[in-house]
Structures are given as structure tokens and as C-alpha cells.
Amino acid sequence: MSDCSTCPSKGSCGKDEATCGIVSNPHSHIQHVIGIMSGKGGVGKSSMTVLLAKQLCKAGYRVGIMDADMTGPSIPRLMGLAHEHAYGSNDAIEPVVDKDGIKVMSLNFLLEDENQPVVWRGPIIANAVKQFWSDVVWGDLDFLLIDMPPGTGDVALTLMQSLPISGMVMVSTPQPMVSMIVSKAINMCKEMKIRVLGVIENMSYIICPDCQKRIDLYQSNDMEAFLKRNDLPLFAELPMMDLIANIHKDDDYTSDAIALLDEAMKPAVDGLLKAL
Numbered sequence: 001m002s003d004c005s006t007c008p009s010k011g012s013c014g015k016d017e018a019t020c021g022i023v024s025n026p027h028s029h030i031q032h033v034i035g036i037m038s039g040k041g042g043v044g045k046s047s048m049t050v051l052l053a054k055q056l057c058k059a060g061y062r063v064g065i066m067d068a069d070m071t072g073p074s075i076p077r078l079m080g081l082a083h084e085h086a087y088g089s090n091d092a093i094e095p096v097v098d099k100d101g102i103k104v105m106s107l108n109f110l111l112e113d114e115n116q117p118v119v120w121r122g123p124i125i126a127n128a129v130k131q132f133w134s135d136v137v138w139g140d141l142d143f144l145l146i147d148m149p150p151g152t153g154d155v156a157l158t159l160m161q162s163l164p165i166s167g168m169v170m171v172s173t174p175q176p177m178v179s180m181i182v183s184k185a186i187n188m189c190k191e192m193k194i195r196v197l198g199v200i201e202n203m204s205y206i207i208c209p210d211c212q213k214r215i216d217l218y219q220s221n222d223m224e225a226f227l228k229r230n231d232l233p234l235f236a237e238l239p240m241m242d243l244i245a246n247i248h249k250d251d252d253y254t255s256d257a258i259a260l261l262d263e264a265m266k267p268a269v270d271g272l273l274k275a276l
């Protein structure tokens with residue numbers, strides 16, 4: 001049964017207790033449920049989910065990731081957990097836990113082979129994603145980050161209607177077409193009465209390997225106007241870097257590369273904590 005007193009969205013939610021369909025797992029106590037959304041595919045939403053989780057974990061928070069991108073689940077690979085499986089009984093599933101203690105649930109952990117496609121109709125996918133909330137034993141978490149499916153379709157709608165999302169972080173890239181599509185996702189959140197907390201601009205620039213100078217990839221960027229139009233803060237700008245593309249092998253990188261990424265991600269974590 002839904003229970004507003006234990007809900008992470010208590011105080012910021014537009015649903016009413018009588019009609020709310022959120023059924024919490026009695027073994028999960030989650031303080032903040034944060035969705036990571038983009039509207040457009042391929043902009044780095046899953047990568048940003050993983051980077052945020054790693055940074056929050058480094059800062060001492062207890063973190064989980066729900067991979068709700070059911071037809072294109074990439075979190076296991078990005079977390080270096082591609083060969084793991086999740087196990088459980090009839091009504092409880094244990095998440096996979098990574099080397100740093102980040103708890104992860106993805107449909108790929110339930111498939112025999114990660115290359116197996118999920119050819120399911122929308123309502124079945126929607127039910128499966130709801131089970132990631134109700135049946136997974138998340139335990140005590142400060143943050144559950146949800147890697148939302150790309151776009152503003154059926155599964156995104158189900159998640160917004162059925163899960164107590166405290167706020168959404170939008171991921172964009174510096175192209176006008178992307179910000180137009182991300183605007184649709186922002187407007188969807190508004191309609192669903194879910195607070196958009198801020199924006200991470202990914203693939204904003206590259207760093208010259210010789211002089212370490214920042215090189216912006218596009219001459220004109222309408223991000224400032226986009227943020228103003230939507231009254232949103234820019235949490236961080238992330239460079240294109242090999243380490244992000246290979247985040248599952250972050251142990252192989254130099255401390256300089258790790259420090260550079262930490263520095264780029266720090267404002268994103270600070271922005272998120274401030275917005276809550």
C-alpha cells in the first residue's frame with residue numbers, strides 16, 4: 001500500500017494518497033529518488049547517471065542505480081558489471097553490488113545473455129520497471145538514481161506516475177536540436193508535477209592534450225538562452241574524454257585523468273545537493 005509518511009517525495013509531490021499507486025518495498029528506505037533524463041537518445045544520460053553515482057559514493061553517500069532504459073540497458077557495462085546476474089525469490093530481487101558498494105538493478109542482470117533483445121509490449125515493460133521499485137531490495141539508500149528511458153514515451157510516463165521521484169536531472173549536449181528535444185522532456189516533467197533540478201551539458205568541449213586548453217566543439221551554443229527560458233541552473237559542463245567512454249575501466253586511468261573528471265563532475269554533485 002502507498003504510504004506518504006515514508007515516501008521520498010513527501011512534501012514535493014502532486015499525487016494524493018488515496019489514488020497513489022506507489023507500493024514501496026518494506027526493506028527499502030530511500031531518501032532521494034532522482035531521475036536522469038534527456039528526451040533524446042545517445043547524449044550520455046547513462047554515462048552521467050554512472051558518473052553521478054560514483055561521485056556521490058565517493059562523497060560518502062549510499063547510492064543505487066535503477067536502469068530503467070529497459071530496451072537498451074547500458075548500466076551494467078558502464079559499471080563494469082556486464083557478466084553479473086541478479087538473484088531472488090518470488091517477490092524479492094537482490095540488486096548487484098559493485099566494488100564500491102553501489103547497488104545496481106538492470107533487466108540485463110535477469111537475462112541469460114546480455115545480447116538477448118527485450119521484445120516486449122509497452123505494458124509488460126512498464127510492469128517490469130515498476131517491479132524494480134516494488135520487488136528489488138534496495139535497503140537503506142541516500143540516493144537512488146534512475147537512468148530513464150530515452151524520450152517521453154510510455155515507460156517514462158509510467159515511471160513518473162508510479163515512482164516517488166524527488167527531482168529530475170536533464171542531460172543535454174550543445175546542439176540546438178538537442179535542447180529543443182530536451183525542452184519536451186522538461187515540459188513533460190512539468191505536466192507530471194516533477195521538479196527539474198538542473199541540467200548537465202555533456203560533450204561540451206575537448207581538452208587539448210598538448211596545452212590542456214579547453215576547445216569548445218560548437219561555435220554557437222544556445223545553452224544560456226535555453227536555461228533562462230526554462231529557469232534552470234546549469235549543474236556542470238562535461239568534456240568529451242576517453243575516461244568517460246571507458247568509465248567501466250576507470251582503475252586503468254592515471255590519477256591526473258581521474259582528477260580532471262572529478263573536477264568537472266564536482267559542480268554537478270554540488271548543484272544536485274543544493275537543489276534538493
Ligand SMILES: Nc1ncnc2c1ncn2[C@@H]1O[C@H](COP(=O)(O)OP(=O)(O)OP(=O)(O)O)[C@@H](O)[C@H]1O
Pocket residue numbers: 038040041042043044045046047048069072074150202203238239240241242244245246
Ligand atoms: N563525455 C563523453 N566523452 C566520451 N564519450 C562519451 C561521453 N558521454 C557519453 N559518451 C559515450 O557516448 C555513448 C552514448 O552514451 P550513453 O549510453 O551514456 O548515452 P545515453 O543518452 O544514455 O544513450 P541511450 O539513449 O541509448 O540510453 C557511449 O558510448 C558513451 O560511452
